[in-house]
Amino acid sequence: MITELxxxxxxxxxxxxxxxxxxxxxxxxxxxxxxxxxxxISDLFHATHDVRIx
Numbered sequence: 001m002i003t004e005l006x007x008x009x010x011x012x013x014x015x016x017x018x019x020x021x022x023x024x025x026x027x028x029x030x031x032x033x034x035x036x037x038x039x040x041i042s043d044l045f046h047a048t049h050d051v052r053i054x
Contacts, residue, residue: 007036
């Protein structure tokens with residue numbers, strides 16, 4: 001299970017995101033980084049985890 005995520009430093013002030021659970025919903029206003037977070041998760045973990053992005 002993924003418990004911590006390192007986000008790109010060129011887009012985020014706080015680059016470490018922790019506290020992920022088995023199932024996570026990422027939501028927020030436009031321009032807050034939702035797509036960047038989901039793309040980072042997919043890029044890093046698609047080979048070892050079942051990553052589904054809707």
